[in-house]
Amino acid sequence: MGEDWKTEVSKCSKCGKCHTVCPVFLETGDEAMVSRGRISLAEALRDQQIVYTNKLRDYVYSCKKCMRCRKDCPSGVDYEIIISALLRGVAENMGIPLLPKIIFRYILPRRILFDTMLKVSSKIQRFIPMKKRGQMRHLPLLFMGKRWIPTLAKKTALQKFRNTKKLKNPRMRVGLFTGCLINYIYVDIAEAVVDVLNKMNIEVVVPQGQLCCGTPSSSMGDVKSSRKLAEVNRKVFESQGLDAIVSACATCTKTIKMDYLRTLGPSWKPISDKIYDISEFIYKYCGEEYETKPIEEKVTYHDPCHLLWVRGISDEPRNVLKKSSNFVEMDMAGSCCGGGGIFTIIHYDLTLKMLERKVASIERSGADTVATNCPGCVMQIADGFAGKNSKIKTTHSIQILQRALANGNINREK
Ligand code: SF4
Ligand code: SF4
Incomplete structure (x- = not known):
């Protein structure tokens, strides 16, 4: 040490x-x-x-x-x-337990292997009768043990956005760091990011060589693997000449913006300064210039720990939601939902206790939908409602904006 x-x-x-x-x-x-x-x-x-x-x-x-x-x-x-x-x-x-070690050292750095491993598991998901709860299922022990997770996407976000949609005179060109959950499960969140930014005349590149941010390996102290992933991501994003980099995952944003400064050193600072959470980016660069037709649903917001407690970001996502919906605040919006990282696998029972409190707060708010800015929180909270057969929906705040923009107008001149 x-x-x-x-x-x-x-x-x-x-x-x-x-x-x-x-x-x-x-x-x-x-x-x-x-x-x-x-x-x-x-x-x-x-x-x-x-x-x-x-x-x-x-x-x-x-x-x-x-x-x-x-x-x-x-x-x-x-x-x-x-x-x-x-x-x-x-x-x-x-030492690091064998299975995570193999995943960190040999699978995460090789996109083809990672894709193949998850493709196989998505086939297993379809053919082996597993317990199902709403849209959530138990994955084989190999992946998540007793944790419930949603179905894996047939086409990943990286595959879907292999080709950049070219805009005529884009005002900015930004890169999307997808992160693993959005790439493999919540592809609709990546679609919402690209759709919203394109509507704001911002071109979105999804660099193909990007890898996992390295949070899982650093969570088990595997510094060597995390550094390797950070170095690849550095090369991939540096070579694109982007105006900014956005992510819709609170944990990935924290890792690539802040932790990489320690992993890669001060040379990462110019890139780090250009990295934003998606709602932070919209707040800073699109401000008041977009018009919306707010959806009628009552929407509340859950603060992901890595966005609120690490980066101090709470107004920006609320600003997006207030412009897009009938926003209602919940009590204890900043209390942890229990989701995120290896903790939810090792201590699933403990995460459920935290989740119970979160679900109760959301219910008290009277909201039809809870939005948040982290796919890990989306997965965790959706698990809580699936277990209760609740009608309350869980989504990412960018998807609420996407729906509100569908009927809104964009002033591209500003
Ligand atoms: S789980 Fe507890 S000890 Fe660990 S970072 Fe959070 S507040 Fe601190
Ligand atoms: S809050 Fe107090 S006990 Fe906890 S880490 Fe800080 S100084 Fe130590």
């Missing part, structure tokens, strides 16, 4: 403020499952009072890396540096 985590560890005053906000601690009440407890474990490792064990690994893996605690820490502890070092330490001292 590098040494910067030791500086962060020494900043912690053990005040316990993180206990009041950590979604995992609020469910478990377990001191070893919150930043203060893990910081104590890091100190004990530093002082060679303990060694890496299975129990320690479980405590490290039980962090959602939502960064809610960092936002409110009165001592300014950069907990992300500490949890990343602990994950690296677990990987270096105990």
Whole structure:
């Protein structure tokens, strides 16, 4: 492990403020499952009072890396540096489980292999009678264990947008970073991004060589794999000469905009400055220039942790939704839905408890639809409603704008 985590560890005053906000601690009440407890474990490792064990690994893996605690820490502890070092330490001292290791090292860096693996699994989805719940199914153990997930798309977003739709005099040319969930499952979200931006006279390129952002591998401390993916993505996006890069996935945006600065160094800064969440981009570059015919549905918004607590973005998606629908706010919009990353696979039962609270908040809002800006949250919340046979729909906020724009007018001169 590098040494910067030791500086962060020494900043912690053990005040316990993180206990009041950590979604995992609020469910478990377990001191070893919150930043203060893990910081104590890091100190004990530093002082060679303990060694890496299975129990320690479980405590490290039980962090959602939502960064809610960092936002409110009165001592300014950069907990992300500490949890990343602990994950690296677990990987270096105990190894990475074989299946994820194969996926991170051999499948994620090879798009053809990744496509093939998921194509096979989509065929299995069709032929093996699996439990089904609304649009959600159990995938074979190989992929998600007991987690419910939607059907994989027949054609990926990258395949669908292989050729860029050329616009006559586009005002900007932007690249879309799809991320895995949108590429393989929620292709309709990619379609909405391209459709909306094209209507705003912005040309959208979907660079074909792009790979997974690397979040899954970094979540298990596999720094080597994450760096390899980041380097490929750097080459692919740098070579396009784009005015901006957008993503509709809160976690991918955080990773390629912020984490790559650490992985790739300061040379990534000029590109990082051009990376936006899709609603952030629309707010900044399209502002008031688009007209909409708001849909009549009552729509509420769930804040994805990586957009709200890491990037402080909350007004921009609401602005899009207020212009596109009958917007209603829910209580506790910023509380974690439980979705995202390996946490939802390892601790599915815990994520369901968080999800129950989220579903209750959405129901209290009286909304017909809940929109959010992360496909991981879409999947998680849709799972919650499918389990209840609820009529409430789950979608991405860009899809609400897409529907409102279908009847609206675009002023292309501005
Ligand atoms: S809030 Fe910050 S300073 Fe307080 S215990 Fe948690 S990590 Fe330490
Ligand atoms: S990152 Fe999130 S899950 Fe992890 S300790 Fe902080 S608040 Fe809890």
